[in-house]
Amino acid sequence: DAGVTQSPTHLIKTRGQQVTLRCSPKSGHDTVSWYQQALGQGPQFIFQYYEEEERQRGNFPDRFSGHQFPNYSSELNVNALLLGDSALYLCASSLLGVGTGFTEAFFGQGTRLTVV
Amino acid sequence: AQTVTQSQPEMSVQEAETVTLSCTYDTSESNYYLFWYKQPPSRQMILVIRQEAYKQQNATENRFSVNFQKAAKSFSLKISDSQLGDTAMYFCAFMKQTSGTYKYIFGTGTRLKVLA
Numbered sequence: 664d665a666g667v668t669q670s671p672t673h674l675i676k677t678r679g680q681q682v683t684l685r686c687s688p689k690s691g692h693d694t695v696s697w698y699q700q701a702l703g704q705g706p707q708f709i710f711q712y713y714e715e716e717e718r719q720r721g722n723f724p725d726r727f728s729g730h731q732f733p734n735y736s737s738e739l740n741v742n743a744l745l746l747g748d749s750a751l752y753l754c755a756s757s758l759l760g761v762g763t764g765f766t767e768a769f770f771g772q773g774t775r776l777t778v779v
Numbered sequence: 780a781q782t783v784t785q786s787q788p789e790m791s792v793q794e795a796e797t798v799t800l801s802c803t804y805d806t807s808e809s810n811y812y813l814f815w816y817k818q819p820p821s822r823q824m825i826l827v828i829r830q831e832a833y834k835q836q837n838a839t840e841n842r843f844s845v846n847f848q849k850a851a852k853s854f855s856l857k858i859s860d861s862q863l864g865d866t867a868m869y870f871c872a873f874m875k876q877t878s879g880t881y882k883y884i885f886g887t888g889t890r891l892k893v894l895a
Binding site for chain 2: 775
C-alpha cells in the first residue's frame with residue numbers, strides 16, 4: 664500500500680502564476696482534504712472533497728480551488744499566486760462512506776511551494 | 780469556532796527520560812476527537828495517539844500516553860523513555876465530524892528535541 668502520494672514534492676513559481684498540486688489517496692479511501700502549512704505554523708484546513716464535491720471549506724479565498732476525480736484522486740489549484748502562498752501543502756485521505764463512521768486520516772508528505 | 784493552543788514552542792529532553800507536551804483547546808461541542816501528530820523532517824504527519832471525547836479513560840500507545848481533562852479542555856502528551864527518533868514537531872489537533880464531513884484544527888506545534 665503506497666499510502667497517500669503527492670506530486671510534485673517541490674515547486675517554485677513566480678507571483679501571478681497558477682499552480683496545480685496533485686494527491687492520490689490511500690487505497691480504499693474516498694475523501695481527500697487539503698491543508699496549508701506555513702513555515703513554523705500548524706496546518707490550516709483549505710477544503711475537503713467527497714463524491715467529487717467540495718463538502719467543506721476553510722477560510723481561504725476563491726483563488727484556491729480543487730477537484731476530485733472518479734478514482735478519488737484530487738487536485739488543488741491556486742491562481743494568481745502571492746508570496747504569502749509559499750507553504751507546505753498537505754493532502755489527507757480517509758474513508759467517509761455511509762456507515763463507515765470515522766476512520767483515521769492519513770497524510771501525504773506534502774508539496775513544498777515557493778513563490779518568488 | 781474551535782481553537783487549539785500549544786504554549787510550548789520548543790522543548791528538549793534527555794534520552795530515556797520523560798517529557799510532557801501541553802495542549803489546550805476551546806469548543807462548545809461535547810463529542811469530538813483529539814489527536815497528537817508527529818511531523819519529522821520528512822514532513823509527513825504521523826498519528827501518535829487519538830482520544831475520543833466520550834471516553835473517560837486516557838489513551839495509551841506504548842511509550843505515549845495522554846492526560847485528557849475534558850472539563851478543563853486540556854490534552855497533554857506524555858512520552859516515556861524518550862528516544863532520539865522522537866525528535867520532531869508535535870501537533871495537537873481537534874476534530875469534529877458533522878453531516879458527513881470533518882476537518883482537523885491544529886495547534887502551532889511544539890518542537891521536541893531528544894538529547895543523547
